[in-house]
Amino acid sequence: MLVPVEKPQSKREGLRRETLALILATAERIFADHGFKGATMQAIADGANLPKANLHYYFPTKQDLYRQVVERIFNIWLDAAESFDTQANPEQALGTYIRKKMEISRSHPYGSKVWANEVIHGAPIIHDYLETTLTEWTDSRIEVIARWASEGLIDPVNPRHLLYMIWSTTQHYADFSHQIATLNNGVPFNDAQWAQATECVTNIILKGIGVKRDAPS
Amino acid sequence: MLVPVEKPQSKREGLRRETLALILATAERIFADHGFKGATMQAIADGANLPKANLHYYFPTKQDLYRQVVERIFNIWLDAAESFDTQANPEQALGTYIRKKMEISRSHPYGSKVWANEVIHGAPIIHDYLETTLTEWTDSRIEVIARWASEGLIDPVNPRHLLYMIWSTTQHYADFSHQIATLNNGVPFNDAQWAQATECVTNIILKGIGVKRDAPS
DNA sequence: CGTCAACCTGACCAATTGGTCAAAAGAATT
DNA sequence: AATTCTTTTGACCAATTGGTCAGGTTGACG
Known part of the structure; x- marks a missing residue:
């Protein structure tokens, strides 16, 4: 899903990518802190040290910029779920998924906030994403979880609520x-607190759905 | 916390209360759907079938109105936690609390969204609430949960993460x-789906922290 | 009925803001 | 060096919006 970064072809090309990345990072922060309407193109421009008109050169409208910010965090989340496919047993698969999600919460807090904001307001901009990509993705994971339940590897919980x-x-x-x-x-969490939060969340959820831990040392 | 409703003293008094309630309910919906900045006084006025100037008669500024909306859901949540005091064992206390919180999510979705929105954006308006009331409230509940853990009624989990x-x-x-x-x-959840969600959430969390269920029928 | 306070409202204003545009500056290519 | 395409930028505009205000209406009360 995440395309590998290619080498810039020229001075122009490289500068363009830097500028785009800078704008997106700044916009993510401003949108997270102020919401779509509360964020102003001027504030984003200032945050990126660019004239506002220059912003509109790269992103014609505020909505264009916003959409790219939202799509970014969404794709990061989708990638985090590869553990469903690569890990065989529920404890490994779900444990890895939860830990990855916690890592993303730490490394991409602004993106997560923008997404939350968008969904809270009824997902006016990315409605199509929910109906297509997210629905398909969710259905496929639900299938995996349901199989675990039918095989007795976890309690017979409704997979949907587990995902939620x-x-x-x-x-x-x-x-x-x-x-x-x-x-x-x-003060924000330090390393140890993040680690404890991750462990605590993972333990409660895995125990809560009664995962059969193989090889209990 | 929630003051009991008193009888209106006069026609004026009664009408005033109706108008206030109507404005607050409408504002809650509009703020939830559009955020603080995205919501306009005009939209709230239209939703309540009032001229905009009339809104400013009851609530001098947008922020005044917003703050009252946020305070309302906050107090509703605080009240839901009485089970911590009235229920003796963790299963009853936490089970009741979780079920009440689920009920509130169903009955007051707009209020919850407004609160989420506010906190996501750094709680610029109700920062003082977090530092005073919420901190005190949380500390007192943490104490209760920690006692359960020390008494072996639940696993030794960090109470903070359980609350979160x-x-x-x-x-x-x-x-x-x-x-x-x-x-x-x-389509939104129907009665049965809400009931299942509530049961599922309650079961996973209670099992996840290893509550000792007394009287297992 | 008369008086007073509370309530209602249309018209208005100043400030903000997304977006435009023309012209200048800079890079790439021949 | 000339040409062409991309990028940068200050100035500007139309629309939106929170809030004001003067004047009118209505209910309470003696």
Whole structure:
């Protein structure tokens, strides 16, 4: 899904990519902090040290820019789910998936917030993504989880709700980072706290659905 | 926390309350669908069938109106946690709390969305609430959960992460209702689906933290 | 009925903001 | 060096929007 980065062909080409990346990163932050309407092209331009008119050269409209920001985090999430295919047993597959999702919450908090924002408001811009890509993706994972249940490897839970629980719990650490930091004496999680959160979330969910852990050392 | 409703003293008084309630309900919906900046006083006025100037008579500024909407859902959530005090054992206390939170997600989806929106954007308006009321409330519940753990009634989980999991999972059904509906053939949950979601969430979490169920029939 | 306060409302304004445009500057190519 | 295409930029505009205000209406109360 994520295309490999190719070498720039020329000075122009390289500069163009840098500028695009800078704009997207800045826009992600501004959109996350202020919402679609609250974010202004001027603020994004200032954040990227560009004149506003230059922004419109690369992204003709605010919506174009926004859409690319949303698509980016979506694809990152999709990639994180390869563990469903590569890992054989539920403990490995789900454990890896949850841990990856937690990592993404830490490394891409702004993207997660933009997505949350978009969906909360009824997904006006990326509605088609939900109906096509997300639906197909979800159905395929549900099938895998349902198979585990039918084979007795996990409790007979509704796969949909399991997925929702994984999504909501992991993304909460990104989307509600401000609330979490406030309840953490006003400072964001450090390495150890992130590790503990990841372990805690993974344990509760895996135990909650009764995964049969093979090779209990 | 929620003050009991008193009888209106006069025609004026009664009408005033109706108008206030209508404005708050409409504003909650508009703010949830469009965010603080995206919601316009004109849209709220139209939704409540009032002239915009009349809105400013009751709520001098947009921020005043917004703050009251946010405070409302916050107080509803606080009230839902009385089960921590009234229920003796963890299974009852947490089970009741989770079920109540799910009910609120169904009955007050707009309020939940407004809160999520606010926190995602760094809680610019209700920052003080997080630092005072929410911090105190959380600390007191953490104490209760920690006691259960020390008494061996539940696994030794970090109470903070348990709370976050309950919050995120239950509120997800409100905040991401559009995504959930889309993945549900485009229609919102019906009664049976809400019941199943509630049961599923409750079971996984309670089992996940290893609650000792007394009187296993 | 008369008075007063509360309530309602159309018209208006200043500030913000997404987007445009023409002209200049810079790179690539022949 | 000349030409062409891409990129940059300041100035500008039309539309939106939070909030104001003066004047009118309505209910409460003596």
